[in-house]
Amino acid sequence: MSHSPVTASDHDLLTALGRQLRVDAVLAADAASSGHPTSSLSAADLMAVLLARHLRYDFEASQNPANDHLIFSKGHASPLLYAMYVAAGAISPEELRWYRSSGSRLQGHPTPALPWVDVATGSLGQGLGIGAGIAWSGLRLDKRDFRVWVLCGDGELAEGSVWEAVEFAAHERLRNLTAVIDVNRLGQRGPTRHGWDTGAYARRLGAFGWHTIEVDGHDTDAIDAAYTEAAAHTGGPTAVLARTRKGSGVRAVEDAEGAHGKPLPDAAEAVAELGGRRAIRVQVEAPEYEQPSRPDLRSLAIPVYERGDQVAPRTAFGQALAALGHVRSDLVVLDAEVADSTRTGYFEAEHPERFVECHIAEQQLTATAVGLAVRGWLPFAATFAAFWSRAYDFVRMASISGVDLCLAGSHAGVSIGEDGPSQMGLEDLALFRALWRSTVLYPCDANQTAHLVAAMTEHSGIRYLRTTRGEMPVLYGPEETFPVGGSKVLRSSATDEVTIVAAGITVPEALRAADVLADSGVDARVIDLYSVKPCDAATLRRAAADTGRVVTVEDHWPQGGLGDAVLDALTGALAMPSVLKLGVLALPGSATPAEQLRHAGIDADSVVEAARELLSG
Template identity: 55%
Template sequence: MNQDTVGTEQWHDLAQQLRVDSIRSSSGVGSGHPTSSMSAADLIAVLMSKYLSYDFDDPENPNNDHLIFSKGHASPLLYSVYKAAGAISDEELMTFRTFHSRLQGHPTPQVPWVDVATGSLGQGLPIGVGVALAGKYLDKLPYRVWVLCGDSEMAEGSMWEAFQHASYYKLDNLIAILDMNRLGQTRETMDGWNGDHYVARAEAFGWNAIQIDGHDPEQIDEAYSEALEQAGAPTLIVAKTKKGRGVSFLEDVDGLHGKPVGADQEQAALDELGSTDDLLVEVRKPDPGSGENFTAGLTGKLELPTWEVGDEEATRGAYGAALKALGGAREDVVALDGEVSNSTKSEEFAEDYPGRYFEMFIAEQQMVSAAVGMSVRHRVPFASSFAAFFTRAYDFIRMAAISGANIRLSGSHAGVSIGEDGPSQMALEDLAMMRAVHGSTVLQPCDANQTARLV
C-alpha cells in the first residue's frame, strides 16, 4: 500500500485489518483493550498510510514525525500498526502482554518506535507539547507531532495545561486527534458525543478545531490535510467514533472496556470484520532534511563558579550561576521554569540563553511533561520550581522514569528553612518522594560550591 495511491477502499481494508489484529492479539492472551483500539482504527489507518512520515528502519532519524498514543490502553492498535508497517511480525504481535514481550499492555520505549511511556491518562498530549516545542524552537525541523487522545482523559487538568501552552507557543506542528467514542471505563464520559463542547473549548484556548465523523476516511483525510496547512496554532481533530466499531455485538456497548473478545465469540467478530490480514503499508520516509543542529555533551569550556570560605551564597543562587555556566559549555542543555525563575534563579540561564529557556508558568505537570518531550529529542532539560510544588507532578515524574527520560528536576526552598512562608511552601516530602522513583538519583547539596559541582 503506497501513500501516493492510497484511497477510500484501501483505508477501509487497512482499518479492518487493524481491528482484526487488535482483537487477535488481545484475545490470544486474554487481556487488553480491543474495543478502545477499534474505535480509532480508521483515524490511524488514514494517518499511517498517507500522512505519517517515519523511517521504521531508523527511529532516531531527527526528521521523523512523532506518534504518541496518549490513550496508551489502545496499544493493540499501535502494535497492529507496527505489524502493518512491516516493523514487527505477526508472531511477535501475538506475544502481546506475555512475559518478557516488549509489547506490553501500555506502550514503553522498550519498543524502539515508542517515544515515551503512556497509559497514565492525561500525559501523552503534554509530552507532545514538549516534543513540538523542541521541533519548532530547538530543532527547527519540519516534523509533526501526532497525538491520539481519548475522550475520557479530557477530564484531566493536565490536558488543559497542554492546550494552553500549545496555543501560547503557537505549536502549529502539533495535531491532537480526539477519539470521541463516548464510553469510558464504567459509564459515558461527561461530554459523550457532544463534539461542539470540545470544539468550543479548544477554540477558546486558541486552537484550530475540526469536527468529523471518525469512521469516514474521506473526512479524516480532509481534516489531516487542513491540519497540515494550519499556521500559527495547533489543531484538534474531534472525531466521533464508536467503541468496538465493525462488530455488531461490540459496537457502542457499555461495560466492555478492557475486556478482550472471548474465545467463543472471537471467530464471529473476525468474520464480521471480514478483512484480510496481510496488508503492508509503505510508510513514507522523511526527506533527508538538515539533520541534528546541535552537538550533545560538552562543546565549550566549563568554568563553574566557586566561592571562598566566608562567602555567603544561597544554594539556589549557586544553582542559577552553575546552570548558566553549563549552558555556555553545552548546547544540548535547556531550562524550564514554573514561573518562579527569580526565586529558583534559573533566570540567569534565561537571560543568557533565551532561545533555550521555556517558561511553563504555574503548570508543574506541563513543565515536567515538556522536559520529558524535549528529552525525546536528546536535549538535557533542567526544570525548576519550588521543591514543594513538584509533588503536584509526581505521577508525571513516575512515568518519566518508566520512559527512561533523561531529565533534571531542581526544587528550591526545600525543608523547613522558609518557616515564615508557612507549611504550604515547605518541601518536607520531596526526598522520600523522589527516592521512591525507580532509577532516580537524589542530590542535596550542603553549600554553594557543592551545588555548582552537582549541577
C-alpha cells in the first residue's frame, strides 16, 4: 500500500493525535489508580502514525480476513491500545473510566474480551512469535496481503523466545511482518540491556536477516517514512527501531526511573501539559470485506488396527493425522524437528503444504500454532512430552486467549527406556490438567489413539494427547468408541474387591495384575481412564462404592497426574474408598522399558502388591 507524503496538516494531525493518545492513557490509569501510563506515552507517536496512516482495519468487521493484525506484545501498554480504540471510534471515551475495573473489557493487559484483540498479551516475549505465525499463515495458507504489526518493548528483547521468532520470521522471509520496537531505555526497575543503542539491536536483527530502520520515535514524519519503507520491503521482515523517551510529554516522569507501572503523580497537570483533552476521530482505512473461507469437511475413515497386533500409539497418531488431513482442509500440523519420532512425518508426506517445520524451538512452535489458530486454522502441534514444559507459558497464554489448539506429546514417561530422564515426560499430565478449559487424553492402543485424534478436532480449548513410544498390543476392536470424558471398564464383576485405574502404558500392566489376582481368588475391576480430563467421575465413583479400594497406576510423577485426577473425581463421594497411588517416585536412569516400569514400581507385580496391601488393611 503506497502513501502520499505527509503534508503540514497531516503532520499537525499526527502530532495532535499522539498527544490525545497520551492524555487518554494518563486518564485511564488515573481512573484505575494503577496501570502503565509511562510505557504508553513512549509509544504514542508510533501508534498514532500507524493508526492514521498505515493500519488497514475494519473495526465494524473484526473477523474480516483482509484486516491487518496489530499485536501489543508489550501488553502492559494497554492504556495506549485502548486510547487507539477511542480514536478509531471503536469504544467511547467514557469506557476508559472503567479501565481495570471488575467486569470491564478493558483489562490490565489486552485479552480477546475485545473483538479487535487477537490474543492475550502481557507475558513478555510472546507477541512477535505469534505475529510471525499469523504472517506465515497470510503468505503460505491464506494468500492474502494483510500486514502484521507487532509493538514490542526493548526490555522484552532479552527473552530468548523473541530470538526464536526472529530466526523463524527471517528463515520464512515473512515480508508482511513488521516489528515496531519501542526503545525507551527503561525497564521495570532500571535501564534495559542496551539502553538507547538502537544500533545494537539493528546489528543483531540484521545478522538474522531482518531489514532494520532506526528512527526517532517521536518524529512522526520519520515514523511514517519508516512504515512506508517496511511495507515496500519484500525481502523479509522489517524491524522499526524507534528511540523514544519513557513518559514522553510529561516532564514529571519523562525518562525517569521509578515511574514504571504507576499512575502519574498529578494527572490533571499532565493533561494540561499535553494540551488538554481532544476528540480526534481517525477514519482508519478499512480493507474491502472478504468472506471468511470455510474448511472442506468430509466424513472420516480413520485407520483400523487388528486386535492383538503390536502398534505404537505414536504411529497410530501420525497415521490418523494423515487421514484427517484428507477430510479437513483446515488442519495444519507443526513439529519441532522430531517428525520422525512424533510420527507427524506421515502428515508431512501427504500434505506438505500444510506442514510447518519449526525446528528445535518449542516456544516458536506454540506461537506459530497460536497465530494459525487466530487465522481460523486448526493447528496440531507435536513434540516430545518432556519438551512441552519449555513452551508451557505460551500454552498457558493461549488458554487465556481462548485459542483452540491440539497438542501432542510423544515419548512420555519412563517407558521410553534407555534415553534417560531428560527425555521422559513425567510432568505433562499435571501441566496440561492445570490449564483452563483443557482436555487431556492418554490412549493405550492404536484404535483408541486414532479415535481420540479425531475426537480432538471436535472439541475446543487446549487439547493434549499423550502418546507412547513403544509398540503396545491392540486391545480394542475398531467398532469401539471413545468419547472425551469417558472411560473403559475392562474387567468387572459383582464380586470385585479392588479397582485398578490405569491409562496408556499401564493399562496392559493393570490387566496382567488383575489376572494374577484372579488366580489367587481376588476379583479386580480394571478401568482404562483414557480421558484424564475431563474424567469419568460417575464410573470411578461407582467402582469406588462397589469395591471400597482403588489403586491408581501411572507412568508419571505422582503429583498432578492420573492419580490426582481420580482423587479429584472422588471428592464429594458419599463414601471415600481407600486409595493407593502408584507413580514414578525415584529419578530414573537408563534401562529397558520393562526394567523402567519395574524400577518405578508401576508394573503388573507392583500393582498386585499394592492391591494386596489394600486388601490386608
